[in-house]
Amino acid sequence: MQVRCPECGSSFTPPSTDGALTCPACFHEFTVQTSTASPWMQVEVRSATGRSLGTMDRHLVRQRIYEGQLKGHEEVRPTGGEWVPIAQRxxxxxVLRAVGVDLGADRIAQQALKGWRKTGSAIQVKKRKEAGSMVGKVASANIGAVVEEPEEPGDKPILGWVILGGIALVVAAIAAWRFLGV
Known part of the structure; x- marks a missing residue:
């Protein structure tokens, strides 16, 4: 059986698990209680920044989530175990889903907090097309230029229709003036 020192976190195999133990790394003395209960009934909780929030039982953790004191960014571990994000348990x-926590957004925020993800890198970027691959459209002289597509398919063409309508009115007025001889 592996035992983890609560002081320094080093793991070792003790000669016996009853009574007081001494950590071989930091010489901290502590006692280990062997129990048949689930190791996840009593957990240590720490914030995403690493600040210890203490040892709590499963029911107290759930109560604190309902009260809003734990937001889903925290990490938990059974006494002496490995830290895991609270949302993975x-x-x-x-409970986090029941109180309306968006676990996907929290995962991204936690990755950004730990420096694994750039801020705003989860924002979807619009697709761009190469100017040279646009068939039937006027491309710039630089074939490698990047042209962004309009936001909505109907946004930009309306200006063309307005200009075309204006030209048609002018041509009709000139034709009427010549035909009627006015």
Missing amino acids: PEYAE
């Missing part, structure tokens, strides 16, 4: 993820 099914007993807490269902």
